[in-house]
Amino acid sequence: MEQKKFYITTPIYYPSDKLHIGHSYCTVATDTMARYKRLRGYDVMFLTGTDEHGQKIERIAKGQGVTPKAYTDKVVEGIKELWKTLHISYDKFIRTTDDYHIKTVQYIFKRLYDQGDIYKSTYEGWYCTPCESFFTQHQLVDGKCPDCGREVEKVKEESYFFRLSKYQDRIIKHMEENPEFLQPNTRQNEMINNFLKPGLEDLAVSRTSFTWGIPVEFDPGHIVYVWIDALSNYISALGYGSGDDSLFQKYWPADVHVVGKEIVRFHSIIWPAMLMALDLPLPKQIFGHGWLVINGGKMSKSVGNVVDPNVLVEKYGVDAIRYFLLREIAFGQDGNFSNEALIQRINSDLANDLGNLVSRTVGMIESYFAGTLPEDRSATEYDADLVQTAKTAVSKVEEAMEKMMFSDALTELWNLIRRTNKYIDETQPWILIKEEQNRPVLANALYHVAESIRIISILLQPFMPNTPQLIYKQLHIEEGELTAWESAKQWGKLPKTLSVEKAKAIFPRIDIKKELKQLEEAIQASQANAIANQKENKQEPPKALEEITIDDFCKVQLKVGEVIASEKVAKSKKLLKNQVKIGDEVRVIFSGISQWYTPEEMVGKKVVVAYNLKPRKMMGEMSYGMILAADDGAERLSLLTVDKGDMPSGADIS
Numbered sequence: 175m176e177q178k179k180f181y182i183t184t185p186i187y188y189p190s191d192k193l194h195i196g197h198s199y200c201t202v203a204t205d206t207m208a209r210y211k212r213l214r215g216y217d218v219m220f221l222t223g224t225d226e227h228g229q230k231i232e233r234i235a236k237g238q239g240v241t242p243k244a245y246t247d248k249v250v251e252g253i254k255e256l257w258k259t260l261h262i263s264y265d266k267f268i269r270t271t272d273d274y275h276i277k278t279v280q281y282i283f284k285r286l287y288d289q290g291d292i293y294k295s296t297y298e299g300w301y302c303t304p305c306e307s308f309f310t311q312h313q314l315v316d317g318k319c320p321d322c323g324r325e326v327e328k329v330k331e332e333s334y335f336f337r338l339s340k341y342q343d344r345i346i347k348h349m350e351e352n353p354e355f356l357q358p359n360t361r362q363n364e365m366i367n368n369f370l371k372p373g374l375e376d377l378a379v380s381r382t383s384f385t386w387g388i389p390v391e392f393d394p395g396h397i398v399y400v401w402i403d404a405l406s407n408y409i410s411a412l413g414y415g416s417g418d419d420s421l422f423q424k425y426w427p428a429d430v431h432v433v434g435k436e437i438v439r440f441h442s443i444i445w446p447a448m449l450m451a452l453d454l455p456l457p458k459q460i461f462g463h464g465w466l467v468i469n470g471g472k473m474s475k476s477v478g479n480v481v482d483p484n485v486l487v488e489k490y491g492v493d494a495i496r497y498f499l500l501r502e503i504a505f506g507q508d509g510n511f512s513n514e515a516l517i518q519r520i521n522s523d524l525a526n527d528l529g530n531l532v533s534r535t536v537g538m539i540e541s542y543f544a545g546t547l548p549e550d551r552s553a554t555e556y557d558a559d560l561v562q563t564a565k566t567a568v569s570k571v572e573e574a575m576e577k578m579m580f581s582d583a584l585t586e587l588w589n590l591i592r593r594t595n596k597y598i599d600e601t602q603p604w605i606l607i608k609e610e611q612n613r614p615v616l617a618n619a620l621y622h623v624a625e626s627i628r629i630i631s632i633l634l635q636p637f638m639p640n641t642p643q644l645i646y647k648q649l650h651i652e653e654g655e656l657t658a659w660e661s662a663k664q665w666g667k668l669p670k671t672l673s674v675e676k677a678k679a680i681f682p683r684i685d686i687k688k689e690l691k692q693l694e695e696a697i698q699a700s701q702a703n704a705i706a707n708q709k710e711n712k713q714e715p716p717k718a719l720e721e722i723t724i725d726d727f728c729k730v731q732l733k734v735g736e737v738i739a740s741e742k743v744a745k746s747k748k749l750l751k752n753q754v755k756i757g758d759e760v761r762v763i764f765s766g767i768s769q770w771y772t773p774e775e776m777v778g779k780k781v782v783v784a785y786n787l788k789p790r791k792m793m794g795e796m797s798y799g800m801i802l803a804a805d806d807g808a809e810r811l812s813l814l815t816v817d818k819g820d821m822p823s824g825a826d827i828s
């Protein structure tokens with residue numbers, strides 16, 4: 175029988191000096207899925223890489239006084255290093271500056287032009303460089319980017335256009351007929367209602383105002399729009415449009431493109447339209463995962479908000495970090511990252527539940543039976559339930575993994591770990607050892623625990639690249655038949671006269687207080703390092719600001735306000751409508767922060783309000799004042815709040 179294929183991809187990352195734990199999240203999840211499918215016998219193609227063209231990269235490189243290629247060459251090495259550290263088992267790493275990719279993109283562009291899907295006209299509108307995204311005037315929210323809320327630039331240039339509008343109905347139909355296409359399901363409704371049904375406009379797909387991109391072969395003044403370039407990576411990596419497209423024939427269509435929620439639109443609308451135009455099958459699934467946030471805000475490179483995965487891995491090991499990311503956050507939803515939560519998970523789930531189970535089992539076999547179980551056995555009344563729990567765990571883990579519900583899969587696995595610990599407590603080996611006649615019961619009990627640990631280790635394999643091997647070693651399990659995924663479904667595969675060998679704890683317990691302090695210091699040191707590097711790279715000095723007098727400043731009246739209600743504004747991607755209590759009055763204040771804060775998170779917050787601001791109309795309603803927030807100009811926004819929670823609303827800020 176022909177081996178089943180599985181093609182899975184991560185987004186290709188914009189090369190950045192420091193990829194943070196948020197980027198690692200997506201890649202770790204994709205890697206876990208790739209490992210799982212390999213274990214299930216699939217022929218897997220796992221693709222990742224870097225998205226190296228575009229205005230954003232050109233500007234960063236310019237700021238550092240180097241060419242874009244010199245800049246990307248340097249940082250791509252760091253990205254590859256990070257994937258190594260996280261044990262990312264990719265099969266191919268694509269760089270959009272690779273020759274074969276450039277050729278394929280040029281081929282695609284030309285073909286679409288020749289067949290009339292791309293035409294030349296003039297683009298006049300707005301461009302958000304951080305998102306590398308075009309917007310029309312009416313798509314802007316308060317004159318800013320509807321996706322990230324940052325400033326946009328006016329663009330007027332000759333441009334090629336892709337007939338995106340032509341494919342709108344086919345895309346809607348595809349989504350409606352294939353509910354699995356875009357997951358989680360809510361993202362599908364969002365795409366249909368917010369983008370597809372209101373109508374797609376043709377997309378500008380070339381630029382002339384800068385040069386860092388793939389030249390349009392037949393019109394060299396133009397470079398290919400970076401998203402057309404980037405999305406094509408999923409097929410150029412397989413040799414599509416080249417002399418040898420055997421990998422493309424073998425693996426396309428992709429089984430799943432794993433992407434962050436903010437780029438779902440590109441993957442579920444623009445990419446399918448491109449594929450339809452090329453007459454190629456669509457990927458089977460786009461999975462839009464949520465963000466890893468810190469205190470409600472998306473992580474960004476800006477200082478204070480980035481968590482360096484290298485620091486975390488060095489301190490706790492890659493398996494603990496991977497476990498935390500996959501367990502703590504339901505894939506598809508946003509989840510908070512905190513050092514405290516991480517250490518608590520390590521202590522409770524890894525050191526206590528799993529680590530202890532292994533060490534006490536091996537310890538008991540060593541001390542009660544000198545390391546080797548005897549053959550004589552006698553069953554206990556608890557055996558059947560443990561065996562049944564193990565069977566159920568395997569099928570539940572499989573069920574969850576098929577839906578990429580990593581956290582659910584780990585919850586099921588931990589049910590088995592906890593059930594096994596409970597079995598030890600029920601059978602009480604330390605009591606059994608006291609009577610010679612109980613030795614067969616004792617041997618049986620310890621065998622059951624060891625067998626359960628074998629099954630647990632097999633199920634751990636997709637998530638943790640190191641721990642299963644450490645456990646196998648302690649139980650003298652050779653990798654092969656006894657560690658194959660299918661053998662997790664067969665109870666009793668361990669040899670009856672199992673022998674063991676104690677090793678050091680797989681997950682030592684952590685002193686949380688001491689550790690949190692050290693960790694903060696390590697992260698700060700790493701951030702200081704990053705800043706020093708940036709400085710060394712000759713970033714442009716900040717521009718001097720115009721000075722104002724204290725009288726100017728005093729014209730602004732700032733007050734503490736308490737948000738007592740908050741809701742999303744239906745037609746806006748950015749706005750929240752807040753009811754803010756300021757002393758005795760309650761004001762309606764709109765705020766463009768819904769990308770960073772949910773209405774639920776807003777309620778109860780004591781915020782800083784610009785109180786004497788002239789009321790202004792927003793989305794047809796008046797807004798009375800402004801809620802202040804810090805914006806790093808890149809990817810992060812954080813509300814200003816008062817330090818002491820008991821400061822009453824209405825208090826003056828001066």
Ligand code: ME8
Nearest residue numbers: 185186187188196197225404405433434465466473
């Ligand atoms: O978007 N939590 O690249 P990128 C979770 N080049 N995921 C996060 C995250 C966080 N805090 N921060 C970033 C691009 N990501 C394009 C992709 S694909 C053809 C082109 C995720 O480097 C983000 O959601 O800005 C995205 O999926 C990925 O990192 C790459 O982001």
